[in-house]
Amino acid sequence: MPCTDDSPDSIAAEARRALEICNACQYCNGYCAVFRALKSRRQVGTADMLFLANLCHNCRSCYHACQYAPPHAFAVNLPKSLSLVRQHSYRDHAWPPFLRGRLRYTGKPVILAALFAVLVLSFAAFLAVPPEALFGRHSGPGAFYRVVPWEIMAGLAGGVLLWSLLAIGCSVADFWRSMGPAPSGVPLLPALRETLRDAATLRNLGGGGAGCDGRDGGLSQARRRCHHALFYGVALCFAATGVATLYDHLLGWQAPYPLFSLPVLLGSLGGAGMLAGTAGLALLKRRADPAPVAESVTGADYALLVLLFLTAASGFALLGLRGTAAMGPMLLLHLGIVLGLFATLPYGKFLHAPFRVAALLRAAMERQAEARNRPPA
Structure with missing residues (x-):
């Protein structure tokens, strides 16, 4: 089940869950560079998640094509999850x-x-x-x-x-x-x-x-x-x-x-x-x-x-x-x-x-x- 908390740890956990389901499915491999990069990773660590989130251009095509999107029990919403990770990445790498x-x-x-x-x-x-x-x-x-x-x-x-x-x-x-x-x-x-x-x-x-x-x-x-x-x-x-x-x-x-x-x-x-x-x-x-x-x-x-x-x-x-x-x-x-x-x-x-x-x-x-x-x- 998807996480509902909006804390940074929960956002990261939900994005990792969605990416791992996507990696197992691989239906959207031809949509963008995210899925090609994801395919080469057996596991998704924190560094991988930051990379993939900012590689995503948020076209949202994968969401509408996904067989596991809501109302499916898996409730995969990759564009939404990655956009939240991106938002936190801007804050976490701000300078000074x-x-x-x-x-x-x-x-x-x-x-x-x-x-x-x-x-x-x-x-x-x-x-x-x-x-x-x-x-x-x-x-x-x-x-x-x-x-x-x-x-x-x-x-x-x-x-x-x-x-x-x-x-x-x-x-x-x-x-x-x-x-x-x-x-x-x-x-x-x-x-x-x-x-x-x-x-x-x-x-x-x-x-x-x-x-x-x-x-x-x-x-x-x-x-x-x-x-x-x-x-x-x-x-x-x-x-x-x-x-x-x-x-x-x-x-x-x-x-x-x-x-x-x-x-x-x-x-x-x-x-x-x-x-x-x-x-x-x-x-x-x-x-x-x-x-x-x-x-x-x-x-x-x-x-x-x-x-x-x-x-x-x-x-x-x-x-x-x-x-x-x-x-x-x-x-x-x-x-x-x-x-x-x-x-x-x-x-x-x-x-x-x-x-x-x-x-x-x-x-x-x-x-x-x-x-x-x-x-x-």
Whole structure:
């Protein structure tokens, strides 16, 4: 019978029970990399469970195909069990270490952190920036910096982002060690190439090729497409920032840039992808079958989607209002949301992305080692 307690030990025991039943059944072997990796394990230890949980892309196809899912007495619900293990893995590998066990991935702290960043930045601007500058009309190169100086804007955003990248890197390194020793003697480059391909295509979100299951049991690639729109939208926005940095530092061209300049075009395409991806994923979450979903993880999911949506929406609003008296307040709102997003990256649902890439790399290395050790036909 499944465990009903929601303590970490009970969650781990339930996930191990489900994985052992899946390993005995092996009906879902073709669905994703989880089952191939599981098949090579006779027993599922703690390190294996962390690896498999973060390798899971939560397409939920295995739940709808499972003959042992509720109302069967075994009540196997692998997507739900692994999502709870993933959630605890983010907390257990948080950096700095004193945060471990103290974080709660409910989504509320993420939204409150973003709101706090907006309020603090706005309050500081109202104290430091003259009203005629804050609410004035500014146009031409350097217009943004007449409201918030470049040194402050770049220093705040860059400092917070660097801290978050450091925290994410340390968390991922700790998670990598927790998965146990990596296969030895495996060339890293082929495994890394396979990992990047899997991450870029989200192959494992395809439910074995047919797509994810929805509330009505239908198969669809909609979640995969929305993830692609969001991922590549964010990538285009970072590309826009990189090009703008080159414009400023190498060519001496200050923002804001013309509507048809490369930074604005890249940022607009990226923002559109972020809006479409976040809105689509939120809608799909609302329509999804709730049975294979752990309710405790949905808050963090929505919080990240909301922050990403607001980042893109406020960026478009700033683009439309520049040159007007509303540019100053909108600039503060956009910067505050971006700072809140950057600050919470290591402590919210975003952490699933680097953890999943690490698990994909470990799976690729295992497949390389398996192929190398396979006897010739």
